[in-house]
Amino acid sequence: MTKITIDPISRVEGHGKITLHQDENQRITQARLHISEFRGFEKFIQGRPYWEVPVMVQRLCGICPVSHHLAAAKAMDRLVGVSQLTPTAEKMRKLMHFGQVLQSHALHFFHLSSPDLLFGYDDEVRHRNIIGVIEDHPELAKQGVLLRKYGQEVVRMTAGKRIHGTGAVPGGINKHLSITERDELLKDIDQIISWSQNAVELFKTIFLRNREYHEQFALISSNMFSLVQADGALELYDGGLRARSADNALIFDQQNPEKYLDLIHEHVESWSFMKFPFIRSLGVDKGWYRVGPLARVNNCDSIDTPLAEQQRVEFKALSADGIVQYTLAYHWARLIEVLHCAESIKQLLHDPDLQGEDLLVKGDMQAVGIGVIEAPRGTLFHHYEINEDGLIKKANLIVSTTNNNQAMNESIRQVADVYLDGRELTEPLLNQLEVTVRAYDPCLSCATHALGKMPLQVDLIDHQGHTTQSLSKA
Numbered sequence: 207m208t209k210i211t212i213d214p215i216s217r218v219e220g221h222g223k224i225t226l227h228q229d230e231n232q233r234i235t236q237a238r239l240h241i242s243e244f245r246g247f248e249k250f251i252q253g254r255p256y257w258e259v260p261v262m263v264q265r266l267c268g269i270c271p272v273s274h275h276l277a278a279a280k281a282m283d284r285l286v287g288v289s290q291l292t293p294t295a296e297k298m299r300k301l302m303h304f305g306q307v308l309q310s311h312a313l314h315f316f317h318l319s320s321p322d323l324l325f326g327y328d329d330e331v332r333h334r335n336i337i338g339v340i341e342d343h344p345e346l347a348k349q350g351v352l353l354r355k356y357g358q359e360v361v362r363m364t365a366g367k368r369i370h371g372t373g374a375v376p377g378g379i380n381k382h383l384s385i386t387e388r389d390e391l392l393k394d395i396d397q398i399i400s401w402s403q404n405a406v407e408l409f410k411t412i413f414l415r416n417r418e419y420h421e422q423f424a425l426i427s428s429n430m431f432s433l434v435q436a437d438g439a440l441e442l443y444d445g446g447l448r449a450r451s452a453d454n455a456l457i458f459d460q461q462n463p464e465k466y467l468d469l470i471h472e473h474v475e476s477w478s479f480m481k482f483p484f485i486r487s488l489g490v491d492k493g494w495y496r497v498g499p500l501a502r503v504n505n506c507d508s509i510d511t512p513l514a515e516q517q518r519v520e521f522k523a524l525s526a527d528g529i530v531q532y533t534l535a536y537h538w539a540r541l542i543e544v545l546h547c548a549e550s551i552k553q554l555l556h557d558p559d560l561q562g563e564d565l566l567v568k569g570d571m572q573a574v575g576i577g578v579i580e581a582p583r584g585t586l587f588h589h590y591e592i593n594e595d596g597l598i599k600k601a602n603l604i605v606s607t608t609n610n611n612q613a614m615n616e617s618i619r620q621v622a623d624v625y626l627d628g629r630e631l632t633e634p635l636l637n638q639l640e641v642t643v644r645a646y647d648p649c650l651s652c653a654t655h656a657l658g659k660m661p662l663q664v665d666l667i668d669h670q671g672h673t674t675q676s677l678s679k680a
Contacts, residue, residue: 208232208674209667210631222648224639226622227667232629237622239615239643240478248601256285256575256592257376263588263603264370267649269313271370272306272361273581273606276443277588279374280577284464285592286376287569294562295378298364300443301554302373303579305360307442308398308547310582311499311540312357314647315405316350319537322641323412328634346408349401353544356391356398360551363387378566388555395552399513402545406517409537421524422624424533424617424642427452429485429495430504431470431609433580436460438507440518440546442580448505449485449495454529457485463578466587472604482612483604494612497584498646499539504529509542511549517542533617536645571596581606583647607648617642631675 208230213223227236251262260278264271276299283291291299321334324343333341340347358368363383365371373379413420429452433445446460447469461469473482473490484493495501503522509515521538524530530539554560577588584606591600621642626635667673 209671210636211667211673211676213676222643224618224643225667226626226631232627234622234627237615237619237639238477239611239618248603251601252598254598256282256590256596256598259590259598260374260376261370261372266605268369270306270310270581270583270649272302272365273579273586274588275365275371276303276374277577277579277581277586278590279376280444280579281575281588281590282376282577284575284577285572285590287572288377288567289569290567291378292562292564292567293559294382295565295567297554297557297559298379298382299374301383301551301560302361302364302371303443304547304550304554305357305364307357307582308402308544308551309354309357309361311544311547311647312350312353312405314582314644315409315537315540315544316347316353318647319644320346320350322637322644323409323537327637327641331633334637349404353398353401353405356394357547360391363391375566377568380565382562382565383560385561388560391551392555395548395555399545399548399552402541402548403513406538406541406545409541410520413534413538420534421532423638424621424645425531426533426613426616426620427531428613428616429457429488429493430501430529431485431495431497432502432505432585433463433578434460434506435510440502440506440509440514440543442502442543442547444579447578447585450505450529452529452531454527457487463587464576466576466578466589466604470604472608478611480608480611481604483609484612494616495609496613497606497609498536498582499543500530500533500536501584502580503539503542509546511546511553513549514542514546517545533642533645536647540647583607583649584609605649607646610646610648614643614646614648617645 208228210226264275362368365373430450434448435441448459449457587604589602
């Protein structure tokens with residue numbers, strides 16, 4: 207057996223490596239995604255006062271801190287006995303979240319994934335990066351930067367800072383949006399919507415230009431899992447849990463997120479610090495699922511903003527059975543969500559509730575608080591228990607990338623079987639494995655609570671157990 211290791215995986219957030227095992231005929235026998243670091247947020251927040259948690263846990267990540275901030279804040283709402291926020295608080299949090307999803311999706315597509323899509327997987331490494339995009343497509347690169355900047359400005363004005371803000375507090379928020387801030391955001395929103403439309407059309411063109419290849423690349427068949435609104439519409443902030451099977455049948459619908467432990471469980475493997483969630487009723491082998499943009503756009507019945515809904519209808523037409531399983535279609539769905547966020551921001555900016563003064567609600571303390579939200583990368587669970595002194599005694603976090611763990615492994619195996627099996631492995635071939643992982647936009651730091659630098663390594667192990675080839679990117 208020959209072992210190949212890709213370490214680190216590049217152009218993702220966090221640490222990870224891929225290991226391939228080959229037999230004496232260079233046939234791939236195993237392919238695994240390893241998340242090899244550990245940080246332990248669930249442990250070291252124990253003993254901290256509950257009101258510190260929304261600010262502490264967002265230090266898991268500098269890319270999607272708002273998601274952890276809001277999921278924790280929603281859990282803290284339950285701890286302080288609040289089930290319904292004031293209109294101002296709820297809409298400010300949603301505005302913050304739309305800004306977060308917009309900026310995160312823009313960062314991933316334009317900075318991390320577009321080099322592969324624009325230049326090809328076998329382009330020279332020195333050119334296949336954001337610098338190459340700036341050199342060859344300066345206007346596109348500028349739009350990507352400004353889309354992200356706008357999302358960060360929305361976050362700054364709602365959370366207080368672009369990264370690791372403090373806007374959400376147990377039971378509500380600590381500031382409203384001023385008229386000056388509102389007008390500043392309104393000034394550019396139509397341009398942001400236009401650029402978001404352009405981004406969807408760009409990827410659509412790339413995908414359809416070589417449709418058969420893009421449909422088959424990393425193709426797997428999976429269940430889909432996400433929040434949806436009561437009427438089945440796309441939902442990012444709140445809602446009920448819905449899961450569809452690979453053949454588009456409902457597994458469950460409109461389930462209370464606070465009952466998530468009745469619906470999913472986590473499996474552990476010795477070779478990764480990241481767990482493997484699955485739907486309990488289906489078991490470990492058949493219950494794994496995908497989350498994130500692909501799952502959300504597949505799962506919902508509609509999108510409540512008109513331009514994004516038009517794009518959703520066209521997207522769903524890709525598949526005759528009504529569920530799009532193409533892994534690279536994650537990018538398409540991701541950009542539809544960018545457009546939805548831009549449209550939603552515009553709608554909210556015209557809502558006078560954002561200037562309201564009623565920011566907080568108080569209730570009777572509870573022992574358990576659970577908050578669930580759709581982070582950019584998928585469904586995010588925060589679960590806390592406190593003692594009589596208001597100190598955290600137990601915490602459980604299931605982050606978006608963890609939910610996608612088995613799906614990423616299955617996609618890697620598919621690519622290894624189709625494109626690497628029996629071949630002499632080169633950097634461009636191994637990059638296809640990274641392209642597969644990047645389609646999911648994984649945040650490995652969040653998923654494993656990783657600490658340190660961000661390496662990616664691929665090892666090739668021969669049939670005698672010796673490492674014969676290793677590719678490392680620091």
